[in-house]
Amino acid sequence: MKQQVRWLAMHGVVRATSRLLARRGDPQGRMIADPAVRANPAAFTDELRAMGPIVKCRLMYITVDHQIANDLLRSDDFQVIAMGSSMPKPLQWVIDRTDPGLLHPIEPPSMLAVEPPQHTRYRKLVSSVFTTRAVAALRDRVQDTANALLDDLANDAGTVDIVERYCSQLPVTIIGDILGVPDEARPRILEFGEMGAPSLDMGVSWKQYRQIYRGIEGFNDWLSNHLRELRRNPGDDLMSQIIQASDEGERLSHEELLATAGLVLAAGFETTVNLLGNGIRMLLDTPEHLETLAVRPEMWPTAVEEILRLDSPVQMTARVAAKDTDLAGTTVRRGEGIIIYLAGANRDPKVFADPHRFDIERENAGKHLSFSGGRHFCLGAALARAEGEVGLRTFFERFPDARLGGVGTRRDTRVLRGWSSLPITLGKARTPVGS
Ligand code: HEM
Numbered sequence: 001m002k003q004q005v006r007w008l009a010m011h012g013v014v015r016a017t018s019r020l021l022a023r024r025g026d027p028q029g030r031m032i033a034d035p036a037v038r039a040n041p042a043a044f045t046d047e048l049r050a051m052g053p054i055v056k057c058r059l060m061y062i063t064v065d066h067q068i069a070n071d072l073l074r075s076d077d078f079q080v081i082a083m084g085s086s087m088p089k090p091l092q093w094v095i096d097r098t099d100p101g102l103l104h105p106i107e108p109p110s111m112l113a114v115e116p117p118q119h120t121r122y123r124k125l126v127s128s129v130f131t132t133r134a135v136a137a138l139r140d141r142v143q144d145t146a147n148a149l150l151d152d153l154a155n156d157a158g159t160v161d162i163v164e165r166y167c168s169q170l171p172v173t174i175i176g177d178i179l180g181v182p183d184e185a186r187p188r189i190l191e192f193g194e195m196g197a198p199s200l201d202m203g204v205s206w207k208q209y210r211q212i213y214r215g216i217e218g219f220n221d222w223l224s225n226h227l228r229e230l231r232r233n234p235g236d237d238l239m240s241q242i243i244q245a246s247d248e249g250e251r252l253s254h255e256e257l258l259a260t261a262g263l264v265l266a267a268g269f270e271t272t273v274n275l276l277g278n279g280i281r282m283l284l285d286t287p288e289h290l291e292t293l294a295v296r297p298e299m300w301p302t303a304v305e306e307i308l309r310l311d312s313p314v315q316m317t318a319r320v321a322a323k324d325t326d327l328a329g330t331t332v333r334r335g336e337g338i339i340i341y342l343a344g345a346n347r348d349p350k351v352f353a354d355p356h357r358f359d360i361e362r363e364n365a366g367k368h369l370s371f372s373g374g375r376h377f378c379l380g381a382a383l384a385r386a387e388g389e390v391g392l393r394t395f396f397e398r399f400p401d402a403r404l405g406g407v408g409t410r411r412d413t414r415v416l417r418g419w420s421s422l423p424i425t426l427g428k429a430r431t432p433v434g435s
Helices: 002-023 027-033 035-039 041-051 066-074 089-097 118-129 132-154 162-167 169-178 183-200 206-232 238-250 254-270 272-284 287-295 297-310 381-398
Strands: 061-063 078-080 159-161 317-321 325-327 330-332 337-340 419-421 423-425
Touching: 002 027, 002 089, 002 206, 027 035, 027 041, 027 061, 035 041, 061 066, 066 317, 066 337, 118 238, 118 254, 132 162, 132 169, 132 381, 159 162, 162 169, 162 272, 162 381, 162 419, 169 183, 169 254, 169 272, 169 381, 183 206, 183 254, 206 238, 206 254, 238 254, 254 272, 272 287, 272 297, 272 381, 272 419, 287 297, 287 381, 297 381
Parallel strands: 061 337
Antiparallel strands: 078 317, 159 423, 317 337, 325 330
């Protein structure tokens, strides 16, 4: 009953309002309630662009303008929004009183939902062990893992769901190693992740909410035990180092540590799986690019940036104005929220010539905002890029004849964008390069 009341206050009202608003053409209402928007976000962001740099909707503003998005992400006048905190006061009252006390990726003390000085403490702690050197050292591990997963696939030769067998396995194995997750726990982690993925969305259904709740609950219990175990029995993984650094320096409470570790773990596989799936699909649709990449493998890093730009695994984020602020001639009042549509900014023709074209040689592809910007810039960007490059290159080197084996299904999420299943007919496997 308590859960139902919470869902109603947090999502149910927004869901019903959005449907109504969508029927009246309100862009944010459509973004939440119209399946056509999820099916073709690029067409929707073009519509938004034609409405101006800042679009006022009934509940919030939206921008798809690259310059404004970039400035907003770096501005101290705009802050991150905790899930539910932008609701009207009576709903907020209900939300506060029905708090189940579980960690949530966009509720404090998650790094994504707090600002300095709290944010600086958490971020400093993770960056102190998640250094450029540590990530560079992981590249070989990414290669070994990709090889092992593809060896396994080579025995199958038929049609496989590449998301299940490869795109989800690679990131969860790597982040699992980093965080000292035992091999046997990985399938459960993936399951919690799949259940919790829509937790970033607004206006989810009661059915989705219950599933998210179960996923988050399972994840909480598992992670709590895992941290306790690592504290008793530290390994040489980064999570043990984070715990040690917290004990010796920043002194995070158990809840803060749980939220920080949980975010790194979940962000580590919930997003990169989409980069790999989106990339495989986009490249299979453009064999001419695969031909270029086969003879010029040094193009892979740019190709990955272009995939991130055109099919962004994280489509949007949001901020709230900390004070009345002028944005491109519009005054955004203190407390008003704005959706920063990263995927829309990534197709801004003022920055990217012929923005809908998939061009693996695009010189400024890396100017995309898919990893956000400013103080919340993705902490795992270097690792995600390494997984994208190594993961995609190795797949196409091993299976040069791979082709689509069915239509595939998109994930039923709005903030995260990727494939939940993608059937691929592998064809004959080549022996690994260098062996
Ligand atoms: C393609 C893969 C990825 C994408 C597209 C992505 C995207 C993002 C975005 C857009 C944000 C910021 C959201 C905001 O500004 O509100 C973010 C933050 C974050 N990401 Fe990633 N991410 C990816 C992979 C990873 C990986 C592999 C890790 C961990 C190893 C990770 C860890 C984090 C963390 C900890 C934050 C919070 C940073 C902060 O708030 O200061 N991400 N990511």
